[in-house]
Amino acid sequence: LPSRRSRENPFLAKIEWPAGCLPHLLVHVIGKTAHPNCGEAAPAAPGRVARGTAIMPAVSAQSIITIGNFDGVHIGHREIVQQARRLAAPHDAEVIAVTFDPPPIAVLRPQHSPPRLGPIDQRIDALRNAGADRVVVLEPAPQLLSLSAEQFIEKLVADHSAVGFVEGEDFRFGKERGGDTRLLAELGRARGFEVSILPRVETRLSDQARAPVSSSLVRWLVGRGRVEDAAACLGRDYELVGQIVRGDQRGRTIGIPTANLDPAAYRTQITPMDGVYAGRVQVDGRAYPAAISIGVKPTFGQQVLTAEAHLIGFSHDDPDVLYGQPARFGFARWIRDQYSFPGVEHLVEQLRRDIGYARSIYEEQSSAII
Numbered sequence: 001l002p003s004r005r006s007r008e009n010p011f012l013a014k015i016e017w018p019a020g021c022l023p024h025l026l027v028h029v030i031g032k033t034a035h036p037n038c039g040e041a042a043p044a045a046p047g048r049v050a051r052g053t054a055i056m057p058a059v060s061a062q063s064i065i066t067i068g069n070f071d072g073v074h075i076g077h078r079e080i081v082q083q084a085r086r087l088a089a090p091h092d093a094e095v096i097a098v099t100f101d102p103p104p105i106a107v108l109r110p111q112h113s114p115p116r117l118g119p120i121d122q123r124i125d126a127l128r129n130a131g132a133d134r135v136v137v138l139e140p141a142p143q144l145l146s147l148s149a150e151q152f153i154e155k156l157v158a159d160h161s162a163v164g165f166v167e168g169e170d171f172r173f174g175k176e177r178g179g180d181t182r183l184l185a186e187l188g189r190a191r192g193f194e195v196s197i198l199p200r201v202e203t204r205l206s207d208q209a210r211a212p213v214s215s216s217l218v219r220w221l222v223g224r225g226r227v228e229d230a231a232a233c234l235g236r237d238y239e240l241v242g243q244i245v246r247g248d249q250r251g252r253t254i255g256i257p258t259a260n261l262d263p264a265a266y267r268t269q270i271t272p273m274d275g276v277y278a279g280r281v282q283v284d285g286r287a288y289p290a291a292i293s294i295g296v297k298p299t300f301g302q303q304v305l306t307a308e309a310h311l312i313g314f315s316h317d318d319p320d321v322l323y324g325q326p327a328r329f330g331f332a333r334w335i336r337d338q339y340s341f342p343g344v345e346h347l348v349e350q351l352r353r354d355i356g357y358a359r360s361i362y363e364e365q366s367s368a369i370i
Helices: 075-091 104-108 120-130 149-160 181-191 215-223 227-234 263-268 344-369
Strands: 027-030 049-052 063-067 094-100 134-138 162-168 194-198 202-204 210-212 238-245 259-261 275-283 286-295 306-311 326-336
Touching: 063 075, 063 149, 075 094, 075 120, 075 162, 075 194, 094 120, 120 134, 120 238, 149 162, 149 181, 162 181, 181 194, 202 227, 215 227, 227 238, 227 326, 238 263, 259 263, 259 326, 263 306, 275 306, 275 344, 286 326, 286 344, 326 344
Parallel strands: 063 094, 063 162, 094 134, 162 194
Antiparallel strands: 027 049, 027 134, 202 210, 238 259, 238 326, 259 306, 275 286, 275 326, 286 306
8 A cells, every 4th residue: 555654645636107116226214114115105213224115205395405425424525414404494394315325336337436435324324413304325226327317306306395405516416427516506497496506625634735525535545544634524533334253362362452343344445554543442332442453463474454453441251242243443543554573572562552652642632522
């Protein structure tokens, strides 16, 4: 991987269907469950993602819609959702975020599909926290991908009583990304809905450069270990999400036990550059300050990528209690590169220094919040 210190940053610079139905189009909707026959929607359990084959009618009489991949749900995405809330207020409308899983590029050009910044459940939670009343998750099935830009918007307007759309300036939509913000504005004037287009949000990075925030920029930063700059773009620490699995348990033998993340997590998500990081791990209902290692354990000659964390302050009578538990590894600050030590005793000395530094970073951040 390129050095985290690299300064070469490329980011500084009409189909008729039964009403309410799209055949074979998988939809996940927060708060409503579709009947299999595309009929009336029934309430779903609060906070759950319902699955069905219909684009659901809106809960309120009208809605403001924003559409996007929303990978990472960064501060630019959050500003779009907040603008949708402002637009919704005078209409007493709900805010609906429409997203895709997988992203359309993963179906159309899988060889060009980048690793994701998080799983769909995390994206849904982040959109809800940003202010969306509902999140509709569309599977990019052929029927959906064949819709022209005009057909796609008309279907959303009809099925959700949309009175407005909020998007970023680089928004593209419809078959072969044929629609843009200019077309959306034209459709709004013709169909009578509002359109609000926002410029990209910029942030200042640690090298003092100002950059427009995008999911691509966040991936670039994470891949170079610049997790503090990634957090500035996301508005929160970047996280790897998965389950705790059994590792080789070598940490127990040297007095520094670790929790290992299921490799499936970093086969689908972008992984920070190899190194040691200060951060926190959310698991078993608690958040622990942690020293997190990403790499191949060069001291032991291992060649398999591993993400493991020493949880500061964790203790339990059963050391295996965390196995199978869902966890979030949050990366707050880069500490050092991975390198091979001349012996285990030298490794242990350094790990203890890493843990002390990770603890001090946690205390520093906690005092700043207070």
